[in-house]
Structures are given as C-alpha cells and as structure tokens.
Amino acid sequence: MSSSDDAKRPVGINDVAAHAGVSPGTVSNVLNRPERVAESTRERVERAIRELDYVRNSSGRSLRSGRTDSVGMLVLDVTNPFFTQVARGVEDEATEEGLAVVLLNSAEQAQRQRQSLRLLAEQRAAGAVVMPVDSDAADLLWLRKQGVPWVLLDRGDVTEDLACSVSVDNHAGGIAAGRHLINLGHEQVSFLSGPLSMEQCRTRLAGLRAAMAESGLDPDAAVRVIENEQLNAECGEKSVEEVLAGGPRRRPQAVFCANDQLALGLLKGLGGRGLTSPGDLSVVGYDDVDVAALVHPGLTTVAQPKYELGRAAMRLLLSELNDAEHRHERLRFAPELIVRGSTAAYRE
C-alpha cells in the first residue's frame, strides 16, 4: 500500500551505490578490495549495505569474473561413513579458505558421475576433489579441459602426472593385516573382497599374498578369494555360507575383509549361526569406521586416516588454484593396523 514498489526487485549493487551517494564501482571495491577505498566512504557504503540488507548475487559475480567460490566434492556413496569422514576433512580445509563445498554423489554409477562432472563444468566450479567410479579418466580429462582442475582421492592409479592424487597405501595395508594373522598362527585365510574390478580390492589382496609369501607360505594355497558384488554389510552377511563352506575341518582360520562393512556383515552372519569371533574365526576389516570400535568384540581393522585424507586433498587443490608454479604431487599415506577383539591366536 504505502510502499510504491510492490514487485520489490532484489536490491543490487546499484541501489547500494545510490543510497550511499557513490558509484557502483566503489561499492564493488568495498566488497572485493576494501583496502583501496578511503575509510570514510567505506563506512558509508557498509552502512548502506546493512540498511538495504543487500546480498551479493553470485551469478553476476561469477559471470563477470569467470570463476566461482565453490569447489565440488564427488563421492561414491554419501551413506558410507568412510566417505563422510573424508568429506568433513575437505570441508574444514575449504571453509578456512572461504570456499564453499558442494557435495555430489555418484552412487557408484558412471552415468551419475558424468552428470555431476558436467554440472561442475556448467557452474564453472573453482575445482573439485574426486573419487572416480572407475579408472576411465576420459570424463575427468574433459572436465580439466573445461578449466576445472581436480585432485584424485583414493585412486592413485587413474592418472599418471596429469593431476595430484592422495591415497593410502593399500598394499602395505594388506601386508599389515596378513602379518598380523600369520603371527597369530593362521595359515589359511579367506579374503572377503568387493568387486575385483576395484583397484583397492586387488591391491589389498596382493598385500595379503605378499605377506604370505614372505613367510614362506604359498599364497595360492593359503589364500582363498571370495568376491562380492558390493562393499556393504548385506553382502558380507550373505557370504557367510561361502566362508564356512567345507565344514569345520577345512574352514579358514581367519578372514580378511576388503572393508569394514563387509566385516560387520560377516560378524552378524556368524552370530546368526551361533558362531563367534574370534572363537570360531578371526576377522580383520579395513577402514576403521567409527562403529568398528563399538561392536563387540571390537573389530580388528586397518585404519585409514580418513579426515586427514580429505584435508590433504583439499590442500593440494588449493595449491593448484593459488600457486602459479604448482607441480602435481602424489601423496600417499600409510595405513595403520588397529588390533581389537575380533582376532586371536589360532587354537586346536
């Protein structure tokens, strides 16, 4: 009624300028390089901003400047605690730099990964942290050609020197788990794997076999591989039959699982048959998700520095964005075996 503009257009930089008796360029300077504008006018402009409740329009902003303040983070599965811990690391590091993180979820589908990468290109994201769904780098290289650099996470194998990468030494993790079981006297181990198309699974298995070999055992005879479709608890639970196949005599003495979800599922499956760990079977997981310490018995597992992984990835990305003479780097963390209650010495 009283106010004349019912269709209240959002207030822009020009309105602020008018209200402060100043040119639009000056307002922009106050926003972006405050040091260049005299204190008195800066205060005047800031007051106008407050009084008009002005909020920046990032579309206009990035249209003109060609860049954005947000980085993408592409994960395989938002519900997997491993990924969310990594995401927290990425986010903390980015926030400190004033960058916003948009979390995208490929759900392990190449199709959705493709869509997400395209979205990042359309939005002219400043950069991205990516956990690719497979080792096909074509889409990733396309994204880089579009001007969006990225850092590879948990997948050192995809690119040679085309980008930075951060990963954990899966071979060493496999060896650590293997040595632990061998020291406990286990000479027959099943490897409960996810899809062997995943490099992580293959390398962890290779580590296990290497540990066997260094102890004079024949990997081919001592290690049995059980492949699953996915790396989740459901698969772990279902595969209990196959793990136990052959009767108590030929039963493996221990199981090394490709990740904790599989291990937890397996433990549940054992419980459902009246079997216990480590009494009937020693079990080792991988990742050290929070719940690994909560179940009873605690899950012996190979810990990855999840949070640090995320931080490091973001740090490399920031270096690529800010440092003129940035050189690609491959960071590799060491895993750590955490011994809990689910493994014990071989008896009988």
Add this chain to the structure above:
Amino acid sequence: MSSSDDAKRPVGINDVAAHAGVSPGTVSNVLNRPERVAESTRERVERAIRELDYVRNSSGRSLRSGRTDSVGMLVLDVTNPFFTQVARGVEDEATEEGLAVVLLNSAEQAQRQRQSLRLLAEQRAAGAVVMPVDSDAADLLWLRKQGVPWVLLDRGDVTEDLACSVSVDNHAGGIAAGRHLINLGHEQVSFLSGPLSMEQCRTRLAGLRAAMAESGLDPDAAVRVIENEQLNAECGEKSVEEVLAGGPRRRPQAVFCANDQLALGLLKGLGGRGLTSPGDLSVVGYDDVDVAALVHPGLTTVAQPKYELGRAAMRLLLSELNDAEHRHERLRFAPELIVRGSTAAYRE
C-alpha cells in the same frame, strides 16, 4: 601453433549459433524449449553443440532468469547416518526433477548455519530443505524474504504456518518405547538424553513418561533423566557410570536412549565392565541406523522412515516451487518400534 586462438575462450551460445548458421535466440530455444523449434534446425544446432563441445554457463543463465536449478540441503552433521539417509531421499527425488542438490553442513553451529543460509541466498538457490540447529527462525525467515523457500525437516515446532514441514512423531516414538519396556516388566527406566534444549529429546522423554502414566506408574519416580552434551557414541559410553550409579539394587532395569549412537556407546561401555545386554540391562535406541541391526545383540530401537522423510520433504518443496496455489502442509510420519535382542523381560 596451428590454432590461432591460444587463449581459447570457452565456447558460448554465440559461437554455437554462428557455427550452425542461426541466431543465438534459436540456440537458446533449442536448449530450453525444444518444441518451439523446427526439427531440421534443431538437429543442426544440436550437432553444432556436439562438435564445439559447448557447455552451458549457468552463471549467465541464472543471472538472466533470476533462478537456479539447484536446491540446498542443510544438515546438522554429515557424518551422522541418520542425516545421510535423509539426504539420499532428498537427492533421489530432486534428481528426478533435474535439480542438483548441494549438501551443506552446519555442524550444529548456529554460526555455520547462518553462513550456509547466506550462501544459498547469494546463489539464488531455487529452494532448500533445512534441519535447523535451533528453534530460532529469524535467519530462516530472512532467507525466505530473499526469495528462497524452504521446507523444514525433523523440526515441526519452529514455524507455525510459514512453511511446510516434515517430521516424525517423537511423542509416539517415546510411547512405543515406553510401552515395550513396561510390557517386559521394567518399572524403572533411565532416559539417556542428548541436550534437553533439543525439542526431539524433550518430546521423546515426554512420550516415555506418558507411557508410564497410562500404566499407573508415577513418571517422576519411574523415570530418571541423564543428560548428555551431544548425541554421539562417546557420550553414551562415558555415561555408563551414571547409568549404573547406585549399585545393582537401584540400577535401572532398562535404558531408553535418545538416539542409536548413544545406545551403541552405552552397549560398548557395558561390555567394557563385563556386563551384557539384555542380561544386565535392556537397552532401546532411536533412529534405527544400519548398524543397529549389525551389532550383537541387535539393538531394539524406534525406527524413523529416514529415506521417505527426505523424499517427502523434497516433494513438498517441489510443490511449493511449481504449484501456483500451494498451501503449506505439515507432514508427520509415524515411527515404528523394531524389537531386536537388546531388550528382554525383567528377571529376578
């Protein structure tokens, strides 16, 4: 060397138009209202798009149209499985509609929530699904005034009729847990709570007390409240002392926990003292996160339809965005008690 434009400007709608021998407006039409353009020219334009590897610039796009194709989802904690399940629901529903979801994390800090909301305003997000950190609606109302509508999740109490909301009936959940324990013969129950400033905790407690009252028990005598700083496993484990305080005689017969993380922590704490559930103590959780079914014994818990919650919230948001005569709606789901191994009849 051979190519003349080393500074390769990204290809825009104009380049496509030129390459297809057509006006920019037509290209725009092909992109946005393909039905309005003749098939032959459409094909020509699409070919040009492919040949030039054109990718839309969403800055220009949304600068002109004043709107975006992305919606925000603000959660309290990315690492909490309850939230990630909800996020998956939101995401699935949004993706079907061609909207991108940016996941923002307030980490339960009002400050970070404020930043996130401002970001949504600056980016002119189409809308948002929000789990507010407290019941102060000021910032939310500001966001709505800026033209970004939102749906409230898991917090029916914050707004009256100012927005849609989706939640689960916490009072009913408390009653269900209470009745279950009473039926098992437990007449002394501790409520292991998070911060009582959270409405969810208070209402679940109220439900428990109501169940007591309807059975002729005096809630004040039968229910003891143990408040924790946070809703995580660490707090749950630490509070085992307080739960057991008073020795075996006065020990509560059962514990109802405000969420599963607390319950899982408590179970671990019990195990650490050589006590078991349900042998020494019946335990009920809340949420039914995935691991609740994996631990041994399985955790009896009040399940919330997490995924559906997310989908429903997004659906309401879409209705608000698309339907001209949208009316705000308050959706309330019913929780469901899942009985597993951690509760048993009172003995002795």
Add this chain to the structure above:
DNA sequence: AGCATATATTGACACGTTTCAAACCCCCCT
C-alpha cells in the same frame, strides 16, 4: 491469386557484477 493464420526465427536488450583506464582531488615540492 490473395489473404488470414499458424509456425519459425530473429535481434536487441536486460540481468548484476567486475574491471580498468581515465579523471579527479588534495597536498607537497620546487
């Protein structure tokens, strides 16, 4: 053939911001 109607395409402008060369002001120095 001539006209009305439907269908396709065009072209210029506006969206809100950043950028940058140019203009301005004020003070100090010669």
Add this chain to the structure above:
DNA sequence: AGGGGGGTTTGAAACGTGTCAATATATGCT
C-alpha cells in the same frame, strides 16, 4: 604559481544467457 604524484573515485564496457516483440516463412482457405 605551476607541477608532480599519491591515493580515490568514476563510468562505461564487458561477461553469457533468456525473453519477447517483431519479422519472416510456410500453410490453409476462399
């Protein structure tokens, strides 16, 4: 008095797209 030189401020020109009234082309009808 005249210049020179900081530090400040200005104004206009992009950035890439969507919109819409206007124009061009095709179609159907008398």
